[in-house]
Amino acid sequence: MLKVVLFLVLLFCVLLVLRALRLFLAGLFGPSRGRPARAWPVEGDMVRDPVCGVWIDRRLALPAGPDQSGPAVCSEACRNALVRKGREIAQ
Ligand SMILES: [Zn+2]
Numbered sequence: 001m002l003k004v005v006l007f008l009v010l011l012f013c014v015l016l017v018l019r020a021l022r023l024f025l026a027g028l029f030g031p032s033r034g035r036p037a038r039a040w041p042v043e044g045d046m047v048r049d050p051v052c053g054v055w056i057d058r059r060l061a062l063p064a065g066p067d068q069s070g071p072a073v074c075s076e077a078c079r080n081a082l083v084r085k086g087r088e089i090a091q
Contacts, residue, residue: 047071051078 046055050071061072064082073079 049074049078051081 045058047058047061048055049061051073054074056072056074058072061074062076062079064070064073064079071082073082
């Protein structure tokens with residue numbers, strides 16, 4: 001039983017050292033290596049659909065106005081609703 005406890009304590013210590021080493025190396029080489037620092041889009045990249053009110057990523061939004069300008073909407077249904085109602089939305 002004592003050997004099992006010692007083994008678990010030793011395993012815990014080894015994992016702790018490996019984790020500290022990994023964090024140290026990540027700090028040494030910066031956040032550019034490995035996973036990106038931020039996986040989610042920043043708040044400034046989100047736009048609100050004026051029709052249904054949902055927040056969407058600007059890159060995924062559909063421009064509702066002519067010449068691909070105007071407010072951004074989430075879907076063709078919202079774009080059609082916006083055109084139908086003829087709303088003016090300032091952005
Ligand atoms: Zn919508």
